[in-house]
Amino acid sequence: MKAMILAAGLGTRLYPLTEHFPKPLLPFREKPLIGHTLDLLKKANIFEVVINFHHFPDPLKKYLKTQKEFEFVFSDEPQILGTGGGILKAKPYLKEDRFVVINSDVVMQPSISELLKFHLAKKSLATMLVRSPKPTERYECLGLNSQHQIRQFKVKTIHPRYRRVMFCGLHLFEPEIFDCFPNKKIFCINSDVYAQLIQEKAPVFGSLYRGAWLDLGTLDLYLKYNLKYLTASQKSHFKQMLRKLAPGVTLPKTTSR
Template sequence: MKAMILAAGLGTRLRPLSLEIPKPVIPVLGQPLCGYAMAFLHEYGAASFLLNLHHGPERVREKVTAWAADRFPVVFTHEREILGTGGGIGNAREYLRGGTFVTANSDAVARFPFGDALARHRRNGSLATLVLFPDRRRRYTPVRVREDGRIAGFGSAAPAGAYEGFYTGYLIAEPELLDRIPHGRPSCIVRDTLVPLIATGAPICAFMTEGIFLDFGTPEDYLRGTLALLAEREGDKGPHSFTHPRASIEKGATVGPDAVIEEGATVGAGATVRRAILWPGAVVPPGALVENGILTPRGFVPA
């Protein structure tokens, strides 16, 4: 199975952080953010990956290639003009042809029973299956689903369904879907491809599930999501902290609770870092306090 990670966005909501490092490769506990989606899908049989690039393409290519080197092959497309979710997938149609494929967003960490989603997709004979989670905080656009599992529509104006959830960005699809994406122009996979197909009665289905879903869209989301992964990794050991082997912690410094010191960062003598992330190249002066945000080489971003 081939997979595509959608990585061509500008990361506008993550600014000013995404002006320093493109969002797909911001560091998260020692690895690029997009690596979490890739590793998750690799566990379920994705053998190779394609990333579409636009903002900071060389930086993304460099970081992903280095991280994925011994894991799986990765290829890239470069969009001089952002093509959107539909146009980006359509632009990769030659790579994705040949069997069932999956797409995912680069800016979220999710875990759920993907094997069950894939089995349901095949059992139903679906053209496309969208993985949905319950949206208890009402943060995202609702996706309404009929009793038979087919999608009724998107948004509050969609026909009533038996249940609803939000779209996680995980799409399982057959190669025939690629021919229904508009050619040669930017487009949205939902608005310009899936909605018209639903109107014709095509089998566009949902797999409703639960699990972990962490959105890294804003600086606040980034800090919250990173600390959630840190807590999950360390369990009840606390106080939770992560220090990259190639970071520098000087004498008398306090790291934690809830501190992440990425590769190449320095915490000066007697300084304190808590509920914060230090980016590569960031320096905490001796005796200083950094908390509730992200420190980069350019400055501090509160979160």
């Protein structure tokens, strides 16, 4: 199975950090954001990856060339093609088998193998990784029926008969998805493909993910999660520096007896 990482966006919600720098290279937990995406693919034994580029592609390509385990195909977009147009441009590389598409600005740890099992069991054309949103989160949501088929898409109010979920930024497609694409170069996978498929009650399903999920796509969230991680790392660092002598008593390791 192959994968595509969507990395062509301007990252405007992260300005000024991304004004002169590609969003996928912003650091988090001692590696670039896209490094976490590659780790996820590596765990699933997916090493053939196409990546689209637009905004400051050269430093991103330089980093990717250091990731020797992977076989990358670089898809340059002098003009941004949208999520759907970007996938369509990669069709020659992806069309032979089912494939994964993943965003480059979220950090999560789902099992792609389990996602594939779900996808095959449902005989799905497209499967979206979804999660239950927290009450404080303001994402557009999807409605799942009892069979986990997506019946409402990107709406603010979910019908009571459906489960309210949100998209996590990871899809799994059958190659037949290309037959559902509109006849144009620039388009959105959500509004121009998914919306129509769901209206037609096509086999589009949502696989529920219950693990940690961090959206670092805005400046506030990026700074929030970096600060949270650095604070936790600092506490861990000091705990390692101290050794316990008696209940409630600690001294630095460098202290003489």
